[in-house]
Structure formats: structure tokens, C-alpha cells
Amino acid sequence: MHNSTVSKWGVVSAGGVSRVDCHVKVLDDTVVARARRAGFDAIVYAPHFTRLPEIRRRAAVYSSDDLLVVPAREVFTGSWHDRKHVLAIGLDEPVPDFISLDAALTEFERQNAAVLAPHPEFATVSLTAADLKRYAETIDAVDIFNPKHLRSHNRRARNLASELGLAPFTSSYAHLPRSVGIAHTEFDAEIETEADLVATLTDGVSRRVVHRNGLERVRTTARELAHLIYENTWKKADRLFLSGIEPTHPRHIAYDGRFDDVSVY
Template sequence: MHVKILDERVVERAKARGLDALVYAPHFVRLPNIAAKAEAFSDEDLRVFPAREIFTGSWRDRKHVLAVGLTDPVPDFVTLEGAMRELDRQDAAVLAPHPEFLTVSLEESDIRKYDVDAVEVYNPKHFPEQNDRALEIARETGLPGFTSSYAHLRGTIGEAWTTFEEPVTDASGLADLLKERAPRRVCHRDGLEHRLRCTVEAAHLVYENTWGKIDRVLLSATEATHPGHIAYDGRFDDVRVY
């Protein structure tokens, strides 16, 4: 349901693990580029669906929102309210990845406030108690769950997956199933190898949160998903935080 990397080796591993589809949502890449790459790596055996994990709020108080079924690009670093309003306008499926994880996630109160379609109840980067809390949030809000490998590294592909009863052929169809709260099964591997892969994936957070990356990606209006980028034509100026 959510991977950050996509290349031939990712596709090979996904197929070897028995997956039918991947949701590809890399950081700081505009939707048209994501969609083009997803299509390039799709075939009859594995579909790759484009999505966006949007960074809402400021760097110090950011909340990630995973959107499936977008029709138009949405930048990062806009207010949560502004992002949710835009996702509603596009009738996209809105998911809460890694809820209440560190300072990068939707809180239970946010999930209750906005029209969220599913809550991630298992994430390889989580400690067991954090996955327990995520499952509790889903139960308390009455929302269905989902899981994903959240793979930033190839080795995590296929460690966790969500199975729907109905076939899905494109991102719009997946968005419809999510919005309809269609039946699904949430699955993940277990054992020592799985725990080791989860540990390595969690350690990758250190790299993901270096100040060098903040300076290079988040604070420059020349970056592709900065709300001040020319591609957005000022449409998000009223809700941007940088």
C-alpha cells in the first residue's frame, strides 16, 4: 500500500513476494512524475499506482497524509486544513500513515476531525507498542485499517501488505475501495528475518531526517513540491507555511 522506491529490482522483489500491486508515493516528487514512473514499471503481473504522501504543516510540526486517487498535484508544507480541503475537492482517498508516530503523523483528534478513510495499523518502522496504539486508534475511530511495507529500502518490499476481496486495476479503483471501506485483510511477515528488516528500515529514519536534507529539499521554492513553486501558480499561497 505504500513504497518510496521503484526500480527493476523492486518490481522483481514484489513479484517474487506474490504482490499484485504497489502504491508508489515517494517524498518531494510531483504527481505527474510519480504517475509516469508508476506506469513505466507496471505490467500485467504487477500494477504500480501513483499516490502522494503529503507533508502538511511546518517541519517542526508536520503531519503526513497519504492520498490515493489524486487528479491534480498537491504541494507539501501547506496547512493540514488546506490539504484536507483540497483532497476533498479531488475526491481522493485519504489515509493516515503511521498515526501518532514521532512528530510526523496525524493524531487521533485529527483523524476524528477530518474525513479519513483508513488508518495504518502496522508499519515496519514502528515498535510493537506503536503498532498496538495504531490498531487502537483504528478501533476507537471505527475506521478500517491497512498496512504497508513503507519501504525506503528494497529489502522491506513484501514484508507487509493489504489484501482486498475485489480486484483493483488502477489508482481510481483503489481509491474507490478505500472510500467505500471495502473488506480487506491486513498481513505481515513474522520471525527473526522480518524483525531484522524492520530494524534496518527504522534505522533509515536517521538518514531521512538529516538537516542537510531539510536545507536541500524543504526550504527552497525551487523544489518540485514546495507550495511556492511556479507549477502551482500561486493556488496554495493562502495555506502555505513556507
């Protein structure tokens, strides 16, 4: 069973329709196979704690004429206690995690990236209503259906997008390959390249948010929430970031000191 939320933004582009899973965290043969079975034209690959060159390399390996894999970064802004996730598509230069929100958005804007707000107001890992309002001119789309959300979270996200006049999107937000296919965004545009997707998002092209309902959706939410609990243990947080030498730490040598003044660690 599917449910589709129709939202019109800007001018409908001529030339076709593209189905895009706007955010997956995992990428392997199973993910690609599921995306193809679902009829997707593209998926956006944005794994945690991985630098942009590596994301681009892996995306290129799995991208083909049948399925475009777009590299992206979900940057963790702020501290581990109060981190706010922001998804940037179309970056040319790496941006680290754990810098201030203002610094991250300024850098995304400098690079002309599309800026998306995943899972707004969810737990302590998301942009708040106040953040969305403050940065409405910079944010290109808001996640209005997320498989990790309960129904009340999705309803709140839809209301926020509507109140602020921000374009919607959805994705599988798959941390597990089995989640791919549960949701996608259908754009009134032909998307054949990363640049096409960035332009579609930043131009506010009309689109439909499509997701599954019923038992499959409930099972997907349960699996993804269980994975979230594992992913956010203190042990993992300490291992990943507080040593200060990981690939996406702002003081890593790869960033050449550019983000030292906006680092929160």
C-alpha cells in the same frame, strides 16, 4: 512466519481478492521483482518530494499486466518541525508539501481521492489521535502495522482505528527495496486500475492486514529506522525545502500561486 489481522468493513465485493502493498517510497526493478515474488497484484508508489506528473510517469514505466503500480502522494503538511504525513491516492492535480493539514484534506476531498493515515502518532511526522478524530469523515483508512513501528506503536495504531471505527491498512512503507514483501493488505475485491483501488478504499471494502513476524520483521524495522534517522537530518531538511524552489514547495511556479495562502513557508 506471518500474522494476519482480520477486519471487516462494508460489503464483500464479488469477483476475487487483491493483494496490495499500499505504500512504497522506492521503485525499481528490484522492487517490482520482490512484489511479484510476494504475489502482489498492486503497489502504491508515493516517493517523497516528487511532483505528481513525475510519479505518474515513473509508475507507468513499471506497471504491467502482472503488477499494477498506482501513483500517489504522501503530502507533508505543516512545518518541518511538526509535519503530518497524509497519503492521497487518486489525485488528478498536484498538491504541494508544507501546506496546512486542513488545506490538504480539503483539496484531497475536492479531487475525490482516497485519504490514508500512515504511521499514526509516530514521532513528529504523523496525524495524532485528535487529528484522526477530527477528520474521521475524510480519512478512509489508518495504518495499523508499519515496519518502522515498534510493537507498542502498532498496538496504539490498531486501538485508534478500532476506537474511531476507521478501516485499517498496512504496507511495507519501503524506503529500501528489501522491505517490499514484509507487509500487505488483502482486499476482497478485484483491483485492476487506480480507480478500482480508490473505490475499494473509499467504499470500505473488507480486507485483511498481513505482515511477517520473527527475525525478518526485526531486521526490516532496524534497517528502516536507520534510514529514517538519515532522512531526517537538519542538513537534508534545509537542502530540500528551505530554499523555496523545490518541485513540491507550495510557492513553486508549477502550482501557479494556488496554495500561497495556505503555505507554511
